[in-house]
Amino acid sequence: MDTERHPSRRHIVAILSRGDAAARRDTTAQNSRFVRVFEALAAAGIEARPVIYDETFADAVRDQLLGVDGVLVWVDPIHQGKTREALDPLLRDVAAQGPWVSAHPDVILKMGVKEVLYRTRHLGWGADTHRYDTAASFRAEFPSRLRVNGPRVLKQNRGNGGQGVWKVEALSNADAMVRVLHAQRGSMPEEMPLDALIARCEPYFGWGGCIIDQAFQPRLPDGMIRCYMSGAKVAGFGQQRIKALIPPPPEGPDSPEAQPGPRIMHGPDAPQLQALRRSMEDEWTPQMMETLGIAETSLPVIWDADFLYGPRDAAGADTYVLCEINASSCFAIPEEAPAAIARTVKLRLSLTEKAGFDG
Template sequence: MHKAIVVFEVEGGSDKHFNGHRKDTMPIVEAIKEKGWHAEVVFYRAEWAEDLYTYVSENFDAYISRVNPGNIPGGEKGYFELLTRLSEAGLVGMSTPQEMISYGAKDALVKLNNTDLVPSDTAAYYDVESFHNTFPTSLSYGERVLKQNRGSTGSGIWRVRLADADAAAAVEPGTALPLDTKLKCTEAVDNHTEDRELGEFMDFCDQYIVGDNGMIVDMRFMPRIVEGEIRILLVGPHPVFVVHKKPAEGGDAFSATLFSGATYTYNKPEEWQELIDMFAEARPVIAENLGGDNIPLIWTADFMLADDDATGKDTYVLGEINCSCVGFTSELDMGIQELVAAEAIKRVEDKHNA
């Protein structure tokens, strides 16, 4: 065992600090070093893939990926192939491509729509034809949210509703809406609203389907999102804290990202004990539906409030799981980087002691 962990990054991108790294990368590296292990950062480029494989496989026990797949020049395919080869060579992957795809892809919600975590009418479109054939009928049931698979910070996440509220109330559920139906479409990235026609808007959204891992998830709009989204941040199996993310007030705002003006309140897990307990109980169900309980190193689960139709009691609806490159720059003073380092080292030692 080398007692060494490499951290992958890519050059450039809006997530970088003035030193060229993500703000949370070097704190992870330093925390690993403080525990007596070696750690360093390497940058991925497609043309370096073979040299990176040789260097990393010969000198490290594990890798931590701090790469937003959307920031990789030329796409994620080559990067995922490198990580897969390293895992096959015996390195502990955190997170592996399979974990990123199983847990982090937006269609994880569709794979859970037979559980109490996600509304049963949640769907995914993997080709343009099925999207155009199905969405006009889906929208007849009420407001929807469309989510692209590749987006981050709310990009390509759209709240879609009929522009005329009276016309919306008169729609017969289950009927396909005409392509010239007037819509109001609000993007989560900054809460801006655009007036569109249904057919033209679907043509615009085709860009989210084409290409590697392209898809659109179609989910019921949850009105209580205005009360805030509740995010559990976990390091391995351990809930670290809960963030209550409340969208900006007024207008069509529904986005819970900092960029859009949402306000974040950080709570200890025990302050949301009912949610924490529910998620812990649901985790085996999540693993069963997503193909295995290889828990990501750093991951989040986002929930929205809903009402139980029978009792009126608050319930929680899963809106998203993230694990590709969860950032925690605002939480560095909480010492999360030390928890990440401890969990990463534990995984390597557990494998070598098995």
């Protein structure tokens, strides 16, 4: 690059999150929950600005985003009844006009939805997984699969916080009756006709386009491992004893005994997780990119893959089963992750700038 013709300049990125008018007025880099990310970006020579989004002032947000070099997005698929239905077209429009957006909505639709479990079921992280594209196929195929294969987990294609995720078991002493447990915190097991459950889930086709059906993993009580990624590299891990899809204790779903354990964060070099790191970096992430048609430069600057423990292998070692990928709003993150995000952002911005000059 000709540095005399193209002198280096300070890049500007927006950190976009959801909030109301008061949050839009009052949020700063210092009081934001992303303060560590702001600090890491500043240390890398990148100016970051908080931008608060809501549908009621979307036009003003769009104008702000068109004035930066890149946009880092932390907005859940569903939050207090609001979705990304209006935000995603806005981000596509902004990206089409120049600023680089991570995660781009089109990338989220490939990897940050439950359908990724079906499309990558052949990878080493895969399990017995099926997809229902229509309410008719769901109604026709799911009952026999449940009877033959044992407990299943149904997942709406887009969601977070356990919304639209159900463990389903057939009751052996009652024809066409099932026991279900919603993954959302505070849920209690219910017994109902299978037809009633199917009717309850059918609206998911309107929002997410499909329903994913996975085999229930018996080692769920052993916990979950969250593998945090920045681009194609592991940025850290989180280990947690989860309670979702586990019946609450006698004390009830709101009791201390029913709450998930703390998430124990680790850096990318945690010795006990190096086998998983090697699988993610050397095999599963490259294979996922090839399967889904995602370039490495389009991978989100921060995303995570949530793993449950699968059956132990012949040598007694753990195996891992992917239960979801979070690409829309991955937070909280390990203490090593902000620096990894800053490195990835700096690289992406330099590549974008070079492509602009070369073009």
